[in-house]
Ligand SMILES: Cc1ncc(C[n+]2csc(CCOP(=O)(O)OP(=O)(O)O)c2C)c(N)n1
């Protein structure tokens with residue numbers, strides 16, 4: 001496509017597409033964008049493992065696949081174990097894994113398949129030191145089974161099994177900090193990323209490929225369907241999550257934390273801007289929002305302190 | 312041919328080594344443990360090359376890692392028992408459904424509660440509908456031979472299915488016996504490197520495995536597994552015959568028949584208890600009983616034709632089940648009766664539930680069973696269909 005003369009655009013992402021149109025995600029799906037970026041970053045010398053989750057469907061039914069890369073669909077709780085087995089087999093067979101020209105082994109799982117049922121296998125994968133990358137795309141609920149809460153669902157959110165009603169029953173527990181659990185394993189590399197910041201995400205993907213040992217990326221991937229949000233607000237929501245420090249961007253490597261916020265000197269925006277765009281928070285009272293706001297700032301301070309002490 | 316005095320578990324470990332497995336992913340459970348310990352020892356001593364050992368965090372993950380490795384083209388092995396096998400159940404379907412010829416040794420152990428580490432076949436038989444081939448070994452030699460054949464059969468281009476080799480807890484797993492092992496060259500000749508149906512390293516022709524199968528296609532996927540099982544019958548017989556020609560032990564029969572030619576009563580069962588039964592047959596023959604033994608080696612695919620041929624010519628079959636399907640009957644009995652329905656073979660059949668949770672079955676027990684069967688045949692009347700033989704009264 002030719003751009004109008006008055007539009008100057010610099011393409012910072014590879015133009016090549018390995019994630020095909022014709023996938024079956026909902027409109028505005030953050031997860032599908034994430035998959036597209038991963039494939040852009042790595043090309044097709046990449047072996048994917050996807051457990052039960054929205055991406056099972058997004059990738060397409062047999063005999064189709066939206067991914068121009070080998071893909072092994074597996075059971076919900078097994079991502080960490082399957083990528084361990086693939087990596088072991090590649091090594092046994094003498095393939096080069098990771099590095100410039102090596103094969104990339106990727107587990108791509110939702111927050112439920114990571115933070116809940118898959119946590120054990122994730123822990124095993126990290127602890128054993130496999131040369132693979134585990135990407136948790138975080139849409140903050142079980143979307144594939146119809147929007148039920150996961151342990152990554154935030155305080156105050158409506159889901160179909162925290163429905164909210166006369167007794168004000170919505171999610172009452174804070175979002176589980178999976179990345180902290182991951183970092184406790186002292187992996188080679190761990191990072192958060194967001195679909196609103198593709199360059200940052202791509203850089204982190206490149207890093208994960210260059211480093212020996214297990215890597216983990218928690219990718220913030222809004223889900224308009226589950227969040228009851230307009231389909232054209234995905235990027236705005238993902239950006240606001242970062243700008244409000246609800247989902248801060250940072251990296252962990254060699255015991256060191258590094259915060260990488262797009263506007264590092266700016267104070268976080270009020271959380272309300274993020275909340276008001278989503279129907280899933282409609283049951284929240286002013287007090288509830290205050291509770292979540294305080295949690296966000298407390299976590300943010302904690303992260304800044306970590307970056308200061310272990311920077 | 313080199314001989315070694317080894318436990319059933321070590322026989323399994325040596326067979327995996329001699330098969331040149333490339334990935335082992337396993338989790339310890341009594342009485343399987345010494346299989347994976349021995350394999351770890353081979354690696355520690357530098358006795359194997361290019362073997363990756365993944366010490367996973369559960370049996371569920373063990374099978375998941377095995378399917379990942381096998382889908383990447385590696386020859387893959389694991390072993391487990393009872394609770395571990397039950398935990399794997401979901402992934403057993405994945406291995407078969409993705410058509411991956413993983414080989415696993417299951418050391419038959421009773422399911423808890425109450426805790427029991429002793430022999431019982433319910434753990435493996437509860438997996439009968441997962442699409443795995445199942446071979447039941449009578450002794451350590453058969454454990455060793457079974458593992459070698461399992462790779463060749465499972466990896467056969469017309470099969471591509473996972474195979475379970477089953478040995479009994481402690482009776483074989485921890486009991487030492489002489490095992491003949493061919494040389495590595497002879498084994499390499501018998502079992503060349505695996506040629507996988509597909510591998511995830513095919514980057515020029517990327518495809519997905521296990522994607523959503525809609526009602527338009529799922530059905531055919533199942534049918535293909537059944538076709539592969541049917542193909543396996545022929546492959547099992549061929550490989551069993553070839554094994555006999557090369558190494559002197561013939562496995563071309565899916566049911567091993569022992570002194571059944573003129574037998575009126577046949578004892579049918581699986582696994583190590585059939586060693587005792589064969590001994591009992593000799594004793595009973597010397598006492599004038601016309602008895603024989605039918606050892607079901609392969610439970611999946613089920614040896615229907617061989618069973619029919621046998622059943623046509625005998626008056627009674629005593630099915631000895633070291634397992635039970637609650638609310639129904641012994642599992643082998645159930646299957647055998649099912650095969651003979653709609654045929655003209657109509658022997659008297661009685662189910663003896665024996666040895667659950669490691670209780671011993673002796674030659675004398677088999678004699679009591681023989682007498683009971685003889686009475687039934689003479690009176691032409693079944694006293695009861697299922698007898699819990701060992702029940703304390
Ligand atoms: C053992 C097992 N239990 C339950 C399910 C049903 N199931 C499939 S996907 C899913 C939720 C997935 O949620 P998540 O991992 O957050 O990914 P998302 O769908 O949100 O993309 C569940 C519960 C399953 N497939 N397997």
Ligand code: SF4
Pocket residue numbers: 024025026027028029030031032054058139143144222223224225226
């Ligand atoms: S439900 Fe959400 S995560 Fe799933 S495909 Fe739709 S937008 Fe994407």
